[in-house]
Amino acid sequence: MSxxxxxxxxxxxxxxxxxxxxxxxxxxxxxxxxxxRSETLASGGAVSFFLVLMAWxxxxxxxxxxxxxxxxxxxxLAVIGWRIRRGSTDIAxxxxxxxxxxxERRRVHLASFWVWHGPLVLGCLTLGAIWFRxxxxxxxxxxxxxxxxxxxxxxxxxxxxxxxxxxxxIEMEIEEV
Amino acid sequence: xxxxxxxxxxAAVAEFGPSLARLTAGYELDADKRRDLxxxxxxxxxxxxxxxxxRCSLKTWTLRVAHNVAASYVGRxxxxxxxxxxxxxAELEMCAVSGPAVLDRQRILSELHAFIRELKxxxxxxMISYLEEMEAAEIAEITGLSAAHVAVKIxxxxxxxxxxxxxxxxxx
Numbered sequence: 001m002s003x004x005x006x007x008x009x010x011x012x013x014x015x016x017x018x019x020x021x022x023x024x025x026x027x028x029x030x031x032x033x034x035x036x037r038s039e040t041l042a043s044g045g046a047v048s049f050f051l052v053l054m055a056w057x058x059x060x061x062x063x064x065x066x067x068x069x070x071x072x073x074x075x076x077l078a079v080i081g082w083r084i085r086r087g088s089t090d091i092a093x094x095x096x097x098x099x100x101x102x103x104e105r106r107r108v109h110l111a112s113f114w115v116w117h118g119p120l121v122l123g124c125l126t127l128g129a130i131w132f133r134x135x136x137x138x139x140x141x142x143x144x145x146x147x148x149x150x151x152x153x154x155x156x157x158x159x160x161x162x163x164x165x166x167x168x169x170i171e172m173e174i175e176e177v
Numbered sequence: 178x179x180x181x182x183x184x185x186x187x188a189a190v191a192e193f194g195p196s197l198a199r200l201t202a203g204y205e206l207d208a209d210k211r212r213d214l215x216x217x218x219x220x221x222x223x224x225x226x227x228x229x230x231x232r233c234s235l236k237t238w239t240l241r242v243a244h245n246v247a248a249s250y251v252g253r254x255x256x257x258x259x260x261x262x263x264x265x266x267a268e269l270e271m272c273a274v275s276g277p278a279v280l281d282r283q284r285i286l287s288e289l290h291a292f293i294r295e296l297k298x299x300x301x302x303x304m305i306s307y308l309e310e311m312e313a314a315e316i317a318e319i320t321g322l323s324a325a326h327v328a329v330k331i332x333x334x335x336x337x338x339x340x341x342x343x344x345x346x347x348x349x
Contacts, residue, residue: 005289005308005338005342006307006309008282008289009199009286009289009308010199010308012202012286014195014199015212018194018197018215018218018219019219020219022183025220025223028216028220029220029223029224091224091242092228092233092238092242092245093245094241094319094320094321095244095245095248095298095299095302095320095321096299096320096321096322098241098245098248099298102248106252177299
C-alpha cells in the first residue's frame with residue numbers, strides 16, 4: 001500500500017532538477033556577502049550617527065541624568081553588535097542537530113529581551129526621568145506625558161508576555177527533539 | 178578549491194536533482210515560493226561544498242543541507258502559519274478521522290503533500306526520505322536520530338499512510 005505511495009511520490013511531475021548556472025550562483029553568493037557587509041556598515045553608521053548626535057546634544061544639555069545613561073547605552077549597543085556578529089549554524093549538520101541549534105538560537109533571542117530592547121527602554125526611562133523632574137514644578141506637564149508613558153508600559157508588558165509564551169513553546173519543542 | 182566545489186555541485190545535481198525537486202515540493206505548495214526555496218537550497222548547497230569535509234557521503238551531505246535549508250524556511254513560515262503536528266499526533270488524529278474517498282492520483286498526491294506540510298521538521302524529513310525509498314540507516318544519518326528510532330518512526334509513517342490512504346489506494 002505505502003509502496004504505491006512511494007512510487008506515486010517518485011513519479012510526481014516536478015518542473016526540473018532546479019540546478020542554477022554557476023554564474024548565477026556566484027552572483028547570488030556575492031550579493032549575499034555584499035548585503036551582509038552593507039547591512040553591517042549601515043547599522044554601524046546609524047549607531048555612530050546617533051552617538052555623535054547625542055554627544056553633541058549632551059554637550060549643550062549637560063543634564064546629569066542623560067550623561068549617566070549615556071555610558072550604559074553605548075555599552076549596550078556594543079553588546080548588541082557583538083551578538084549580531086556571532087556565527088551561524090553548520091548547514092551540513094544532521095537534521096536534529098541543526099533544528100535544535102535553530103530552536104536554541106530562537107529561544108536565546110526571545111529570552112534576551114533586555115539585551116535587544118535595553119537601549120530603547122533605557123532611553124525611555126531617561127526621557128521619563130527628565131520629564132518627571134521638570135514636571136515636579138508643573139503637574140500639567142506630567143499629565144501631558146502620561147499617555148505616552150502608559151503606551152510604553154503596555155507595549156513593554158505585552159511584548160514580554162508574548163515572548164515568554166513563544167519561548168515556552170520552543171522549550172517544549174527542544175525537549176521533544 | 179572553486180573547481181572542486183563546482184564539480185561536487187554538478188555531481189550532486191546530476192545524481193540527486195530530482196530528489197531535491199521533490200523534497201522542495203514537500204515543503205512548499207505555492208509555485209513561486211517553491212521556486213524561491215529551490216533556488217535557496219541550490220545556492221546554499223553550492224556554498225556548502227566549499228567546506229565539504231567528507232564526514233559523510235555526497236548523498237547524505239546534499240540531503241542534509243537541503244533539509245536544513247528547508248527547515249529554516251519552515252521555521253520562518255511557522256510564525257505566520259498554524260502549528261505543526263508530530264507523527265505521533267497525526268497517528269492519533271487518524272483514529273478519529275475517516276476522510277472521503279479520493280479517486281485520482283493527482284488528488285492523492287495533493288493530499289499527501291498537504292499531510293507532509295503539517296508535520297514537524299524532523300518528522301517531515303523522515304516522511305520525505307521514506308517516500309524516496311531510503312533505508313532506515315540512511316535516514317538516520319541524515320536526521321541524526323538512531324536507526325532504531327527511525328525504524329519506529331517509519332513504522333508509524335506506514336501506519337498513518339495505510340489508514341489515511343487505504344480507500345484511495347484501491348483506485349490508484
